[in-house]
Amino acid sequence: MLDWEVIRFSFFNYDSFVRIWPLLAQGWWMTIKLCLAVVPLGFLFGVFLATVHSFHIRGLNPAIVVFVDFFRSIPPLVLLIYVTYGLPFFGWDVPPFAAVLVAFTFNSGSYYGEIVRAGIESIPAGQMEAARSTGLNRVQAMVHVILPQALRNVAPDLTSNTIELIKATSIASVVALPELLRMGRVAQGLVYNATPLIAAAVIYLIMLWPMVRLLSRLERRMMSAR
Secondary structure, three states: OHHHHHHHHHHOOOOHHHHHHHHHHHHHHHHHHHHHHHHHHHHHHHHHHHHHHHOOOOOOOOHHHHHHHHHHHHHHHHHHHHHHHHHHHEEEEEOOHHHHHHHHHHHHHHHHHHHHHHHHHHHHHHHHOOOOOOOOHHHHHHHEEEEHHHHHHHHHHHHHHHHHHHHHHHHHHHHOOOHHHHHHHHHHHHHHHHHHHHHHHHHHHHHHHHHHHHHHHHHHHHHHHH
């Protein structure tokens, strides 16, 4: 039979939680700062890649395709390790936070770029021609006419990618960045039970549950519109 007292002590120990809460709060704040930096940078970088690709500049599109495929093919963890421990060999001593920022911006930007590119391609070519006929140049037409429609068309995919990106920030613990998972593991070593990791999982749930519900709502709205 299950010994509920042992389970409570090992996984839901209130005294342990009170003791290690300051460490979890520190990690939570670092995770929030990381997300506030990585998500906008990755999204903007992806929009830039998709926009440049849509202009069909001779000789540039193949380079963008290779760049996107390269960074989508490398696991984020491997890329993070290369950035953190590889760049110092070239004389670039990258702090952990900056290393995570660079690795995730390139990786997430490639995924965001493909999503936004699909959104741009879903807009009829006549929209660009109509916008140009009003006196807008290509960049202005893209920013004011094409991109708003494209982003609306792929909003569920963008939200889903953002959720995955936030969850992936937990791998920053491998480079000793004191984010939520890292501090949860440190706290586990102090109390010798799994309560800190359970608490970290609950915190991730609190962070991501509203976005999951938003994603479901967007998907239902898209299905209703069709």
